[in-house]
């Protein structure tokens with residue numbers, strides 16, 4: 389059985405017996421050395437679905453649409469910052485897209501990231517990763533795809549969530565490595581963004 393057939397079966401199962409929203413399969417061609425940027429089919433889908441809306445990428449990388457926040461100055465983002473503590477207010481953008489590095493994320497890291505995105509987004513949060521996330525923090529799943537990105541690659545998921553209710557402001561981390569962010573949460577103005585200005 390091919391990967392495509394496996395995904396199609398899984399999709400059918402999810403669509404008919406589990407998910408209450410449409411779940412599809414997005415088949416991307418093998419990439420030609422594009423590394424971790426959005427596969428072309430995923431980018432096309434995102435551009436169509438966000439047309440006319442303001443978009444924030446909290447893991448901007450080299451995306452060529454919307455506003456890009458990234459922690460790495462090498463990708464020349466619009467804003468240098470940390471996705472877990474972005475310097476944006478409540479409902480600043482229509483859509484917030486999350487495409488974190490494809491590493492393991494613990495429950496608390498995932499939860500605080502989704503909560504932060506739900507805080508900044510007016511309409512929708514988009515998740516692209518190897519981990520399937522559950523809906524929380526006032527985010528209701530509205531559509532999803534299982535994504536084949538290429539041969540010998542981990543499959544991904546593309547999940548859309550609609551913002552249904554306002555969450556309270558992001559809270560402090562209680563355990564894990566993200567505890568170091570607490571001082572910035574307490575005083576966001578102290579974010580070390582001097583690099584952005586070059587002075």
Ligand SMILES: C[S@@+](CC[C@H](N)C(=O)[O-])C[C@H]1O[C@@H](n2cnc3c(N)ncnc32)[C@H](O)[C@@H]1O
Pocket residue numbers: 424425426446447448449450451452457458459460463469470471472487488489490
């Ligand atoms: C999978 S790539 C995103 C690629 C992007 N979607 C594109 O099409 O180019 C992940 C990006 O997240 C950035 N990143 C890693 N940790 C971050 C953090 N804590 N806050 C913000 N960006 C981070 C990396 O520098 C990298 O550019």
